Amino acid sequence: MQILSITDLTGYLADLLESDPILSDVWVEGEVSNWSRAASGHCYWTLRQGDAQLQAVCWRQQALKQPRLPANGEQVLVHGHVSFWQGSGKLQLYVDLIRPAGIGILHAQVEALKQRLEAEGLFDPGRKRAIPSLPRRIGVVTSPTGAALRDILTVLRQRWPLCEVVLAAAQVQGEAAPESLVEALYNLYGVELDLIIVARGGGSIEDLWAFNDEVVARAIFASPVPVITGVGHETDTTVVDYVADLRAATPSVAAALATPNIAELRNELQLSTERLREAVELQLSEGRDDLVQAMRQLQHLAPQSRLDRDRQTVQQLRDRIQRGLTTHIAFQKLNLRGTRQQLEMLNPRATLARGYAVVRRADGSVVLSPESVADGDELLLELRDGVLGARVDHGIGPIG
Template sequence: MNNPISVSTLNVQIKSLLETTFIQVYVEGEISNLTYHNSGHIYFSIKDESSTLSCVMFKGNTKYLKFQLENGQKVVINGNITVYAPRGNYQLLCNKIEPSGQGALAFAFEQLKNKLEAKGYFDGNYKQPLPKYPKKIVLVTSATGAAIEDMKKVANHRWPLVEFILIPTLVQGEGAASDISNSIKFADSLACDIMIVGRGGGSIEDLWAFNEEIVANAIYEAKTPIISAVGHEVDYLISDFVADIRAATPSNAIEIALPDINEHRIYLDSLVNEYNNRLKNILFSKEQELSNMKRLMEQNSIDTKFNYIQTEINLLKSSFKTDLSQKILSSSNELNLLHNTFKNSYSSFLVKTQNQIDLLKTNFELNHPDKKDKKGFVQISKDNKIISLEDLNIGDEIKLQTPKYIGTCILNKVEKQSDLSLQ
């Protein structure tokens, strides 16, 4: 009869057998009992319709995991069988995990995209507009890549007035996501007008740093308007959805951020032409107004009125003379009568017309500036107010004023004209 062996010995033999036999296995199953431990290790089980297998992925391998594990997820695991001898439990030690039927990167992209969309990271209400005329733009990209040279060329052509600040950043490989995040935070503290985050084209693995949640968080929390310019036109990354503006390429980001100086030159030329045309129209309109006013003043001048009245007088004279001649030829009696009538009428008309002319002439002379100052006439004022003579009292101090002189006197006597005529 064989001698019995200890439990430990048996577990060690089983461990040796399993670990040397199942060195590399590929297993497909559904995740359950998922636990993310504080140590960084991941514990879970995979199962099918009939069986369950315990699994563990240690911290050293989790950094290569591109997506978030979830209960109910169907995955394919590459690993090896290991036995925990003290308990006699065996489990699958996971080296690599891929989503079943789908690439890990594509699955991770959709997973993070859905997560951030649910958190409102893509909401248009939180996106900031770009300033129309930026003075300073900060670039978060590689200092050695071709993208920076392309952006400088486009900027010199479109708007050479802008100032660029480059934040040299690791844009691919291990640690790139963390470096991009830190550069975004530093660039946001520089108080620039626009921030461009991006790099040139590459494979999905090369661009993957811009699909990391840490980068998405930095973009979302930044106060500076951000343009995401990663890869080529066909490349869509998480940074594109979170940023305020998505550019197809780094060069396109400069085209979006900067105005076109040639368009503004054309616009300024059009403004000059429009200004000149408007000025010409205004001047022409004012010239027409002045011409109309001059013509109107000429029509209403004193000379014009005098000429008009003189013309009427001449017409009347001619008319009377014609009538008189006809009546003289017809009858001497009628001639005398007409002569008297004409004489009386004509004299009356002349007197009336002459009175009108004299009145116009008198008004004209009275209102002529040189006739304002008449000898013997003064203006009476008291306490700097113009006053009539009949409103004064004996003893009032008054001023007699002409345009050139002022005389001050005391009123000694006031008499009405009627009182003087009675004496």
């Protein structure tokens, strides 16, 4: 018989407990008592059921990840592993997950998985890829006999029959479902695709279980092309929905989100065709306008029209000269007439016509005063119609 040290024995106990497959991954339900949270952040409490009790500890790191910590008297469901702490000589449950007891173990497991995958970055919004707008090839992972496939194909036929569907059949429920889904996904990764739809019709949370499987989630994360999930009904959210690039509420919605609408494409096509026609018609009509303009210019520059224009110019000049000349002559005529009239007025003979006479001596000099002649001198009276001889007689007085 070998004598063991305490350290050896407690170490052996710890090793034994930690290597046990059941004890290293246990879910336990019980009532919380003696709850205490140390200054260090670690939590210690006793988990009870009737008279049975178990010491539980949750380290600070894990405690911080819990959405909410329990209080004394609450029923909780916890996950963790059992080990032996040499320091206190006690067997303890090392807890990494605490949930209210009511939610059930499946739910709690999903929560735990989500927490872990999220921490690893599998849900990172930054890595979500855009869904191609006109996919040519769509991979579909679903049951070949399910309503989900029928729904998807109906939507694809309506919206986007130009694409090709590559169906990778998989079991979507039951024990073998996760492995079957993973295989179908990896088979599709060997095919050239634009995107993948992972789908399953509605069912209970147990039915959708495979879509909460860690391996399936990681397989979706590994997809080289965008993945759209459409699992269950609107209200169901599974772990794969968080990993997928896009989550659709149902398989039909997944198919709709994956494709354009052919009716919209027809509109778009018609619009493009109209724009095409309008653009070319505009250019043609502009060309026509330019041509008309050029023809006008050409006509303007033609030799014949140049000659016509020159001839016209010459004619105009001639007309102007003519007009100028006529005006000039008329003016001169007027001028002449005026001068003549003036001249006429100065003609002494005009005075004679009114009855006056010019009196001259015999030598022809004009007599201007009576004293310049003596009685008996001979004078000549020049009248309108001739010359009259006369003799001076100062004795004849003035008339009147």
